[in-house]
Structures are given as C-alpha cells and as structure tokens.
Amino acid sequence: MSYAGLVWAALRRRPTRTVLTALSVAAAFVVLGALLGFNAGVSALLDSQQATVLRVVSRVAGGAPLPVAYTQRIQTVRGVASAASAVLVFGRYQRPRNVIPVLGTDMKALFTIYPRFAVPAAQLAAAASMPTAALVARELAQQQHWKVGDRIALRTATGDLELDVAGIYIPDDPELATWIIANYDYINASRPRDKDTVMGILASVDDIARAPEISQAIDSLFENSLYPTLTETERQYRVSQINRIGDIGLVVNAIVAAVLFTLLFLTANSLAQSVRERMGELAVLKALGFPNAALQAMVLTEALAVCATAGIAGLGIAALLLPALTSNFPTLGLRSLHLMHGAFLECIGLSLIVALASGVPLARKASHADVAKTLSG
Amino acid sequence: MLVMVSLQNVTKSYRRGHDSLTVLQSVSLQAREGEFLALMGPSGSGKTTLLNLIGGLSRPDSGEILIADERIDRLSEQQLTRWRARHVGFVFQFYNLLPVLTAEQNVEVPLLLTQLSRKDRRRRASASLELVGLADRAGHKPAELSGGQQQRVAIARAMVSDPTLLVCDEPTGDLDRKTADEILVLLQTLCRERRKTIVLVTHDPRAAAVAERTLHVDKGSIERSAAGRGT
Numbered sequence: 001m002s003y004a005g006l007v008w009a010a011l012r013r014r015p016t017r018t019v020l021t022a023l024s025v026a027a028a029f030v031v032l033g034a035l036l037g038f039n040a041g042v043s044a045l046l047d048s049q050q051a052t053v054l055r056v057v058s059r060v061a062g063g064a065p066l067p068v069a070y071t072q073r074i075q076t077v078r079g080v081a082s083a084a085s086a087v088l089v090f091g092r093y094q095r096p097r098n099v100i101p102v103l104g105t106d107m108k109a110l111f112t113i114y115p116r117f118a119v120p121a122a123q124l125a126a127a128a129s130m131p132t133a134a135l136v137a138r139e140l141a142q143q144q145h146w147k148v149g150d151r152i153a154l155r156t157a158t159g160d161l162e163l164d165v166a167g168i169y170i171p172d173d174p175e176l177a178t179w180i181i182a183n184y185d186y187i188n189a190s191r192p193r194d195k196d197t198v199m200g201i202l203a204s205v206d207d208i209a210r211a212p213e214i215s216q217a218i219d220s221l222f223e224n225s226l227y228p229t230l231t232e233t234e235r236q237y238r239v240s241q242i243n244r245i246g247d248i249g250l251v252v253n254a255i256v257a258a259v260l261f262t263l264l265f266l267t268a269n270s271l272a273q274s275v276r277e278r279m280g281e282l283a284v285l286k287a288l289g290f291p292n293a294a295l296q297a298m299v300l301t302e303a304l305a306v307c308a309t310a311g312i313a314g315l316g317i318a319a320l321l322l323p324a325l326t327s328n329f330p331t332l333g334l335r336s337l338h339l340m341h342g343a344f345l346e347c348i349g350l351s352l353i354v355a356l357a358s359g360v361p362l363a364r365k366a367s368h369a370d371v372a373k374t375l376s377g
Numbered sequence: 378m379l380v381m382v383s384l385q386n387v388t389k390s391y392r393r394g395h396d397s398l399t400v401l402q403s404v405s406l407q408a409r410e411g412e413f414l415a416l417m418g419p420s421g422s423g424k425t426t427l428l429n430l431i432g433g434l435s436r437p438d439s440g441e442i443l444i445a446d447e448r449i450d451r452l453s454e455q456q457l458t459r460w461r462a463r464h465v466g467f468v469f470q471f472y473n474l475l476p477v478l479t480a481e482q483n484v485e486v487p488l489l490l491t492q493l494s495r496k497d498r499r500r501r502a503s504a505s506l507e508l509v510g511l512a513d514r515a516g517h518k519p520a521e522l523s524g525g526q527q528q529r530v531a532i533a534r535a536m537v538s539d540p541t542l543l544v545c546d547e548p549t550g551d552l553d554r555k556t557a558d559e560i561l562v563l564l565q566t567l568c569r570e571r572r573k574t575i576v577l578v579t580h581d582p583r584a585a586a587v588a589e590r591t592l593h594v595d596k597g598s599i600e601r602s603a604a605g606r607g608t
Binding site: 288292375 | 425426429432434435454455458459460461462463465467469473475476477478482485486487489490495498499502534546
C-alpha cells in the first residue's frame with residue numbers, strides 16, 4: 001500500500017467510468033495529434049521549399065499547357081540561372097492500380113535547379129544522352145525491385161512508354177520519392193496531343209532577393225501572348241495549393257480549441273463526479289491526518305494519470321494514422337508526414353493543461369472540505 | 378493519574394446564514410489517561426460537536442482544549458492535522474472504510490503518514506488486525522465483511538498508529554445487539570489492556586454502561602455525570 005496505491009484504488013472505484021473517460025481522452029488526442037501533426041508537417045514542408053526555385057505555369061485557370069519554347073525564353077531573363085520544362089504523365093506498371101508519376105524534363109537542367117537531389121554524375125550524363133532513359137527515385141526502385149539496366153514498360157492514358165533505368169536518384173522532396181524522371185523529348189513524342197507543350201517550367205534564380213522581380217520579368221515577357229504565365233516561388237506555390245483546401249492553421253486551431261474545450265468539460269465532469277462520490281472517504285483521510293497537500297496531490301495525480309496515459313495512447317494511435325491521413329493529400333507532398341517532436345510535446349502539454357485545469361479546483365475543494373460537516377453527512 | 382483530556386469553558390457555535398447557533402455553551406470536562414468515557418444525550422444536544430472538538434476535527438470559539446497537556450485549540454490547521462495523525466484514532470458509526478481496499482490495506486492507510494517501511498507498515502497492519510480478531514480476513518474487501526467485522530477493521534485502523542486517544546462516534550449505532558456488545562467488549566479491552574483513553578458518543582444506554590463514566594449532554598451543556606459498569 002502506498003500513495004500510488006490510493007490513487008490506483010480511486011481509479012478502480014468505478015472502472016467503467018475510468019475506462020470510458022480514458023477512451024474519450026484518447027479519442028480526443030487522436031484527433032489532436034493528427035491535426036497538430038498535419039499542421040506541423042505542412043509548416044515543415046513550407047519551410048523546406050526553396051525560394052530560389054520559380055514555378056512558371058499558365059495564368060489561365062485549370063492548368064492549361066504552355067509552349068515548350070517558353071523554356072528557352074525564360075532562360076534568357078536576367079537573373080535566371082537555369083530553366084527546365086516539365087510535363088507530367090501517369091504510367092501504370094503491371095497492375096492498373098500501380099500508378100507511377102513520370103516527369104518529362106531536361107534532366108541536366110533539373111538537377112542543376114535542384115542540386116540537393118543526389119544522383120551519380122555518370123548516371124545523369126548517361127541518362128541525359130539516352131532518349132528512353134529514366135532516373136528512378138530510390139524509394140520507388142526499392143518498391144518495384146528495379147535496378148540500373150532494367151527496361152520497364154508503363155501504360156499511360158495515351159500510349160505505352162518503354163523506359164531504361166539509367167540511374168537511381170535520391171530526392172529530398174517527399175513528393176518525388178516515388179517518381180520517375182525521363183527525358184522531355186521522349187515523353188513529348190509519345191503524346192498524341194498537346195505536343196510541344198509543357199505543364200510548367202522550373203527555373204532557378206541567382207539571387208533569392210531578386211526572385212519577386214525575376215518572377216515579374218518572366219510574366220511580363222508573356223503578358224500579351226496567347227499563353228500568359230503566372231510565376232511564383234515554390235514556397236508561394238505550395239501555400240496557394242494548401243490554401244485551396246482552406247486556411248489550414250485556422251481550421252486546425254479551431255478544431256483543436258473545440259476538442260480541448262469538450263475534453264476539459266468531459267474530464268472535469270467525470271473527475272468532479274468521482275470526487276463528489278468520495279468526499280466522505282477524502283474526509284476520513286483528512287481526519288486520519290492526511291494533510292491538504294497530500295489530498296490535493298492525490299486528486300491531481302488521478303487527473304494526470306487518466307489524461308497523460310490516455311493522451312499518450314491517443315498520440316500513439318495518431319502517429320500510426322498520420323501516414324494514412326497524409327496519403328490522401330499526395331499532391332501536397334506530405335507523404336512522409338509523421339507526429340513530429342514539437343507536435344508530440346504540444347499534445348503532452350495540452351494533456352497536462354487539461355488535467356490541471358480540471359483537477360486543481362476539485363483538489364482544492366476536496367482538501368478544504370469541513371471534515372466534521374462532511375462526515376456528519 | 379494523568380489527565381488526558383481537559384476542556385475548560387469551551388463554547389462552539391455555528392453560523393446559519395445571518396444567525397448564530399450556539400451548540401456548546403461553556404463546557405468543561407476532564408478524562409483521565411486510560412479512562413473509558415461515554416457522552417450521551419439526545420440528537421442535537423452537542424455531543425458529536427464535543428467529540429469533534431476533542432478529536433481535533435473542529436475548533437472552539439472560545440475556551441481551552443488540552444489533550445495530553447497540549448493546547449490543541451491554539452494549533453494551526455496544519456499542526457492540528459499532524460497532531461490528529463499522531464494522537465487520535467477515529468471510529469465512525471458507518472465504519473468509513475475505503476471500499477476498494479482490502480481490510481489490511483485499510484488498516485495500513487494511517488501508516489502512510491509515518492516513516493515506516495512498506496514491510497513494517499504491513500507487519501503493523503497485520504498485528505492490528507490480529508488484535509481485533511480479523512487476521513484471517515486481511516485480504517477481504519469491506520463489502521465482503523459483515524457490519525461487525527467492518528467496525529473491527531475500523532477499530533484496527535484507529536489503533537494501528539498507537540494513538541493516545543480513541544474517539545468513537547456511535548460505533549455500535551449501525552450494528553445488531555450481539556455484534557454491538559462484541560465491539561463494546563473489544564473497546565473495553567483496548568482501554569484496559571492498552572491503556573487507551575476512549576471517548577465514545579452514543580445513544581445506547583447499554584453502550585454507555587460499558588464506559589467507566591458517562592456524561593449526559595443536553596442543550597450544549599453537561600447536565601450530569603454517572604459512573605458506568607466499566608468502573
């Protein structure tokens with residue numbers, strides 16, 4: 001028997017209520033963990049986006065294609081270091097559901113724009129000179145058991161692609177972790193329509209401070225053409241993509257506040273009921289000589305035990321669920337989203353706040369009760 | 378013989394809204410060390426208030442309360458709590474055991490306030506249960522025990538920290554005659570053999586008769602004193 005034993009005994013007094021309260025707290029923390037993890041993942045994704053890389057797309061809503069010739073013209077804009085055409089097709093490998101994105105581009109230019117993408121120089125050189133070459137993301141190569149030298153056949157909506165694996169690259173962008181990079185000319189040739197067009201153009205700039213000015217210069221270049229452009233940094237592009245599904249921060253904070261309020265209400269109510277039922281027992285402990293501080297500590301420990309244990313269990317479930325949640329937003333590049341340390345600590349902090357907010361008033365009430373009056377009923 | 382309990386001109390009143398209700402009016406009494414003292418009186422006479430004052434559960438408005446030469450009416454709330462843990466054992470009418478703990482664990486509870494090791498606590502709790510004849514029920518929870526057995530556990534709990542004073546509020550009020558007699562005999566034995574001073578509040582003349590002395594309380598004053606069979 002110990003103080004911990006007394007707390008455990010109090011929790012066991014009404015096991016169904018304790019379990020249901022713990023389940024409610026755990027469920028709330030699944031939601032909290034998932035939302036905060038998602039929010040933290042989005043912030044981390046935005047932080048990782050390069051402000052030195054510009055994305056040039058059509059200003060016409062709906063993603064109309066741009067002429068491939070724009071790439072050369074963008075290359076001539078002062079401050080642009082490198083430019084690469086980009087067209088994306090989806091190929092099915094062996095099974096209809098095994099869909100793999102294939103980016104048709106100028107490989108050398110692309111790897112200049114993204115120097116953080118690791119690929120052996122010899123493999124890059126070989127791939128750039130072979131029309132059917134493909135550079136495969138390492139994760140994808142591992143998934144599909146591909147190695148350099150393999151020939152892979154992909155079925156697209158408009159025809160078949162036969163690609164030779166010329167190299168394996170390691171992207172630092174989770175969005176590209178399961179992509180194939182192929183030569184633009186080969187992909188372009190395989191398309192029955194929209195030939196000599198691109199979905200977008202990627203460009204790197206020499207000076208990050210001049211990115212807005214260069215973006216404006218690019219857009220000015222095509223302002224009066226049939227295909228006006230919209231140029232923005234990768235970071236701006238991600239923000240606008242994410243904003244399409246609403247102000248994530250506001251939505252998450254609103255839900256977190258609602259969940260916390262409900263949780264606080266629920267825990268406080270459950271704990272209040274438990275303490276109310278045990279006022280006589282607490283009065284006996286006080287009569288036996290238990291100091292106020294000990295009684296307060298016991299009631300608080302009860303609240304903390306339920307909130308922290310159930311909260312951690314909920315966070316564990318959230319951590320398991322997050323990858324599934326993020327797979328629903330592949331275009332946001334959140335594939336590797338997980339419950340980051342910050343979000344985890346935030347949730348633990350919230351569980352402590354809930355426990356203290358619901359426990360402190362009751363602990364005070366329990367310890368300040370008039371023993372004689374309580375025992376006399 | 379040493380005076381264990383001494384009250385001098387103790388007055389106690391309660392506030393009910395704007396009114397003040399005087400429950401005890403200038404009460405004085407004494408109990409010797411090892412004495413079995415009963416307090417009798419009708420409901421509302423102030424006997425439980427008197428018992429609570431003696432047990433340090435409440436404070437007088439005026440007057441002095443000396444227990445074993447210590448002025449407990451001068452102690453702070455915190456000091457009074459510590460004093461209760463060291464000097465008083467409580468026995469209540471409805472036992473007031475913790476329902477999810479076993480008999481032995483219930484008896485061990487007051488020892489959590491001491492520096493004793495877990496092993497020593499268990500040993501003393503076990504000895505205390507043996508004292509009240511319930512060693513074989515150590516692992517039973519209150520719901521698995523009869524009323525009399527629960528009251529014995531409560532007495533074991535009151536005795537486990539070896540207090541100088543046992544304060545009993547209607548300890549037989551919820552028991553049948555036979556069981557009540559057994560509890561009274563047990564209290565009498567503790568008083569005689571362990572030299573515990575016992576102050577007992579009761580409505581039951583048979584319970585009062587077991588005490589050495591009975592004080593009749595009425596309308597907040599001690600009306601008279603009578604010797605009991607236990608003299």
